[in-house]
Amino acid sequence: MAYVLHPTGNKGGGDPSHAVIQLKPDGTYVLLIGAMDLGQGAPTILRQVAADALGVPIEKILVSNYDNLLPLSVSTSGSRVTLIDPHAVVNAAEDLKRQIREWFAQQHEANPEDVEIEGETVYVRGDRERTVMTMEQVAMGAAWGGGYEPASLIGRGAWQPGKYHAHDPETGEMPNVGAISFGAALAEVEVDTETGTVDVLRFAQVWEVGKAINPLLVRQQINGGYCIGAGFALTESCYPYFPSVEYAPEKMGDYFMPTFEDYPQQMIFGIEEVPHPNGVQGAKGFSEGSASGPPPAIASAIHDAIGVWITEFPITPEVILRALEAKQAGVES
Amino acid sequence: MTQYVGQAMPRYDGIGQVTGTTKYVDDIVLPGMLYAKCLRSPVHKGIIRHLDLSAAERTPGVVGVLTAQDVPGQNIYGASGDQPVFNPDHIRYKGERIAAVVAVDEDTCMEALEKVKLEIEEQEPVFDMFEAMKPGAPIVRPGTTHNLHEYMPGMTTRVIKLGDVEQGFAEADLIIEGRYQTTQQDHAPIEPHVSVAYLDPANRLVIHTVSQCLYFHLSQLVRVFGLPMSQIRYIGGTIGGGFGGKNDIHADHVAGLAALKFRKPVKYRETRREDLRYSGKRGVFVMEYKTGVKKDGRLVANHIKEYHDTGAYGGFSAYATEKCGMFASGPYWIPNILVEAKTIYTNKVVSISMRGFAIINGQSTMEIQMGKIAEALGMDPWELRFINAWRDGDMGASRYIVRGAGALEAMKKAAELAGVQLPAHLMAMSSRRR
Known part of the structure; x- marks a missing residue:
């Protein structure tokens, strides 16, 4: 077994994301975000967050992370997007709603605090009958003017998990951490003591993620993380004959990443949720961590099988055979 | 109010990718x-x-x-x-x-x-980071006199300390040491x-x-x-x-x-x-651990010497060395921690970020250390982890405070899904309190 952590966000804080939400003249929305998607699904979850923050059907929102003039997101790295970008999106949605209230109050000579936004319906509290408009009418009025005052309704939001705090030179103190996720991994392996090969038969990995914004994508991340972690654990090396560096892989055929053939016969996924105070609806990032569970879980299962603690990765057949030889020779590996 | 957060939804841009458009x-x-x-x-x-x-x-x-x-x-x-x-x-x-x-x-x-x-x-090049640290080793960066990254002028070791590690070892009933090496991986x-x-x-x-x-x-x-x-x-x-x-x-x-x-x-x-x-690769880390533990399983001290090979240029490596050190004691409450971390230049391709950057190295190695400790104590590995796992309010190496911890909950869920029966006293534990 293995039990590991993954910190969310870049080290030390000061790691912002920005978001912009534009209300289009027909009452639909465009969410502009700088978060790049490597396949983990940033636009998908940020659209979910935006739909909740605006209280509108998700189909009304287009997410673009490939336009010109994107607002800044420090990077898609450090499992930071799920913790940080949702705050930027929520702040942009709140800013947009504030502008809508102000514009609406101006048109109806009311107080912005009295303007109620219920999803796609806007009215002045206590005067609903006379003032009610759909968001489409609001958007059209603000955009085209005509009988209304024109206004550029564009919400902006930014957030970072605290200001950057450099390491203290004496103690290394760096107290600012966005959030920490927790993983537990279990492996069952078969070790061929003749050839040294390791076959992972069953694997389970659970991540405590605060709140799974999208459980399907969480599961996919755990799945993908397994492959990177299992490659790290068992097969992948850019210098397989180190200290000689003259031989290096140059095609996929000689760089041994796990394939479907290496996938365990049984894979168990689990999600646990303990809402984190720093996250939107409790959500924190975890995805990179799912690569960290497999190496120690596999190493631990190998120990269980052959009674040796292997201390180097990747645990290639050669490493296994040498460890078995050393064990036989009575030398502690 | 709508509630989309929490829903399993297919990827927004998935159709284009699976249909090849x-x-x-x-x-x-x-x-x-x-x-x-x-x-x-x-x-x-x-x-x-x-x-x-x-x-x-x-x-x-x-x-x-x-x-x-x-x-x-x-x-x-x-x-x-x-x-x-x-x-x-x-x-x-x-x-x-x-x-x-x-x-x-x-x-x-x-x-x-x-x-x-x-x-x-x-x-003459140098490829091994320990060779690169020896006096007289080939110099990777022209105009410098050694191959170590300087965190501040003249500072070649990043120190992260919590409590007093020597005092911790004095209190320990058992000390377990281990040296581990991680792989150079391509994306x-x-x-x-x-x-x-x-x-x-x-x-x-x-x-x-x-x-x-x-x-x-x-x-x-x-x-x-x-x-x-x-x-x-x-x-x-x-x-x-x-x-x-x-x-x-x-x-x-x-x-x-x-x-x-x-x-x-x-x-x-x-x-x-x-x-x-x-292209850039995941850099090699060597981690040397000395961990002190009480007979009842409580971790009391962890001394880590960390070596990270950045290759020919700096990249994000110094950042990663520090981040690894901050978390290389794992998700455990250990009152006394000392990390001494070095980033070393060699004539290899540049080390860069890769999934689990700077974290996979410390987690993988500390967990083998934990396995060895459980074995030496004759203690169930679950029990050892449950005793020491972070609870809310615990402090990590660089003095960050753990909040919203779901450590024990993750382990309980894994046991449940895999059909492992945990004893009642472990099931009664919670990340909310020690």
């Missing part, structure tokens, strides 16, 4: 587009004595060449600001870019590259590094990128091109896998420089071979 950067083909290929160093370390590109330049179909002299801004990029786009003199790793040939197609580029006359005075995404650049009608430089961090890279590229940010349209968003490898610039600088010089669209892409051999 999504256009990736390498799918972009523009009228009159040129291609670039780079001349790379055939040696690990040396000094360029002579470079003659004239025969390459005269090859039919070749439009021109690029060297360090064609960089309008500063010939520097990388997270540490220490990598030349085209190395003009001191080669630090095999495969380092020296020049580029720009031609009507890639075959012509390759033909021209064969005609380049390059003389390098080879020097190997389906899509290798690629970039397409051209000038738009407003004479703005447009770059289609596979970057996973637009603004990081834009900040580096403006320096290389000598252009303000407003003069670059940097379009990303569609990436065929990255895993951290696209957190470093590998192609945009070359494509952009070529488009600026030749004022035509230019595509620059790495082959799989170039990607596997010369």
Whole structure:
């Protein structure tokens, strides 16, 4: 077994994301975000967050992370997007709603605090009958003017998990951490003591993620993380004959990443949720961590099988055979 | 109110990808587009004595060449600001870019590259970080006297300490030591590094990128091109896998420089071979642990010596060394921790970020350490972890406070799903309190 952590966000804080939400003249929305998607699904979850923050059907929102003039997101790295970008999106949605209230109050000579936004319906509290408009009418009025005052309704939001705090030179103190996720991994392996090969038969990995914004994508991340972690654990090396560096892989055929053939016969996924105070609806990032569970879980299962603690990765057949030889020779590996 | 958060929804952009209609950067083909290929160093370390590109330049179909002299801004990029786009003199790793040939197609580029006359005075390289730390070792960075990263001037070890580790060892009933090494791993995404650049009608430089961090890279590229940010349209968003490898610039600088010089669209892409051999990798870590524990299983001290091989340039490695150290004691409450962490230069390709960057190394190794401790104590490995797992309010190595912890809950769930029966006293424990 293995039990590991993954910190969310870049080290030390000061790691912002920005978001912009534009209300289009027909009452639909465009969410502009700088978060790049490597396949983990940033636009998908940020659209979910935006739909909740605006209280509108998700189909009304287009997410673009490939336009010109994107607002800044420090990077898609450090499992930071799920913790940080949702705050930027929520702040942009709140800013947009504030502008809508102000514009609406101006048109109806009311107080912005009295303007109620219920999803796609806007009215002045206590005067609903006379003032009610759909968001489409609001958007059209603000955009085209005509009988209304024109206004550029564009919400902006930014957030970072605290200001950057450099390491203290004496103690290394760096107290600012966005959030920490927790993983537990279990492996069952078969070790061929003749050839040294390791076959992972069953694997389970659970991540405590605060709140799974999208459980399907969480599961996919755990799945993908397994492959990177299992490659790290068992097969992948850019210098397989180190200290000689003259031989290096140059095609996929000689760089041994796990394939479907290496996938365990049984894979168990689990999600646990303990809402984190720093996250939107409790959500924190975890995805990179799912690569960290497999190496120690596999190493631990190998120990269980052959009674040796292997201390180097990747645990290639050669490493296994040498460890078995050393064990036989009575030398502690 | 709507409630979309918490719903399992398919990927927003998934349909295009599974039906093959999504256009990736390498799918972009523009009228009159040129291609670039780079001349790379055939040696690990040396000094360029002579470079003659004239025969390459005269090859039919070749439009021109690029060297360090064609960089309008500063010939520097990388997270540490220490990598030349085209190395003009001191080669630090095999495969380092020296020049580029720009031609009507890639075959012509390759033909021209064969005609380049390059003389390098080879020097003795160093590949192993412990060799690199010995007195008299070959020096990786010209103009320096040693191969260690300096966190501050003169400071070659990053120290992170909590409590008093010596006192902790004095209280310990058992001390377990271990030395571990992690692997150098490649990202190997389906899509290798690629970039397409051209000038738009407003004479703005447009770059289609596979970057996973637009603004990081834009900040580096403006320096290389000598252009303000407003003069670059940097379009990303569609990436065929990255895993951290696209957190470093590998192609945009070359494509952009070529488009600026030749004022035509230019595509620059790495082959799989170039990607596997010369692109950045996950760096090797060696972790030395000395962990003190009480007979009842409570961890009382952890002394970690950490060594991280950054390769030929700095990249994000010093950051990663520190981050690894901050978390390398695992998700456990240990009152006394001392981390001494070094980042070492060698003549290997540059170490860069990769999924689980700086975390996978410390977690994997500390967990083997925990396995050894459980064995030495004759204690159930679950029990050892439950006793020491972080609860809310616990403190980590760099004095961060643990909040919203779901540590025990994750382990309980894993046991339940895998059919492991945990004893009642463990099931009664919670991350809310110790």
